[in-house]
């Protein structure tokens with residue numbers, strides 16, 4: 001008879017799996033039944049071919065998510081319940097590892113185990129699905145180099161971080177979770193500064209946006225919005241993928257990064273509308289609110305973890321002889337999601353509210369009517385975004401409102417108002 005702890009975990013784990021799978025199936029069925037028709041509110045804005053391809057892309061990704069979800073559920077349960085983790089901890093102890101070294105080795109090996117498990121799915125997605133729809137531009141060599149660099153960066157940053165985490169847990173007394181939360185917040189702020197300067201250039205090239213009408217327009221826009229930036233850059237995203245996007249890095253004077261794929265396909269007013277949307281996220285303090293919420297979430301998470309660390313039934317339930325920091329952290333990381341997954345719709349809802357606000361900001365700042373609507377339509381159509389997701393699925397998962405919802409909020413555009421139909425990912 002499994003312990004009460006294991007039974008409670010299994011109930012939550014099963015609930016998570018059932019809800020996720022049911023939402024996915026609803027969404028897939030809706031896409032399958034649509035027959036690839038353009039949804040009526042988008043008639044005249046999106047070409048029939050784009051709608052058909054978007055449906056096929058939604059189905060291919062959804063089917064992969066069903067398969068990977070099932071495998072991942074079985075894998076997670078196997079790791080947690082097979083006795084593998086206690087055996088790993090004993091093996092490390094038998095090699096004479098104790099204290100900080102055992103903590104770091106145990107957690108690093110668990111992390112490697114899970115990332116190895118994810119590799120075949122990532123390969124399939126990149127080289128089968130993305131390739132079939134013409135998005136993939138990476139070669140196997142580049143993919144492998146990316147993963148090796150990613151592994152080195154994770155080791156260079158992650159291993160010292162794990163030693164530090166152990167230090168806080170083991171050496172700062174009962175209030176360790178508070179100290180650790182403060183430390184992790186400081187690290188995150190530091191990374192916001194370090195990442196664009198030292199890590200991102202390992203993977204991509206960043207060139208200043210060339211002189212010309214686009215640069216003039218975007219600089220004028222930033223000035224009109226009283227938005228101080230560290231400059232406009234173009235990233236060679238097209239080396240790997242055909243998806244278009246734009247993002248900011250930094251808190252106070254961010255640099256603006258535009259994907260080359262975006263620069264190529266947008267008209268000047270459309271690019272201005274996209275940038276104005278991003279500036280809206282800053283000027284409406286969404287970035288700062290999200291950071292504050294993240295810090296708060298981290299604090300609560302660490303507090304809960306601090307309650308679990310000295311709780312013997314947790315360890316017994318999963319086959320461990322004695323409490324230890326590394327085991328508490330691993331169990332928490334692997335199994336904790338089952339207890340928090342129902343918060344996802346709340347986070348999605350908040351994020352969508354911010355998107356609407358940023359859209360309004362953009363529409364007020366860019367004088368050309370319909371520039372944002374046209375940019376969003378291009379981005380959705382080009383990225384083969386699902387044009388008509390199941391409302392429960394999008395309510396649960398979507399960090400951005402659907403194209404139809406955003407166009408409606410912007411004031412319904414006239415059908416065929418001179419929109420090119422061949423043109424984000426998530427703005």
Ligand SMILES: [Zn+2]
Pocket residue numbers: 277278281355358426427
């Ligand atoms: Zn946005």
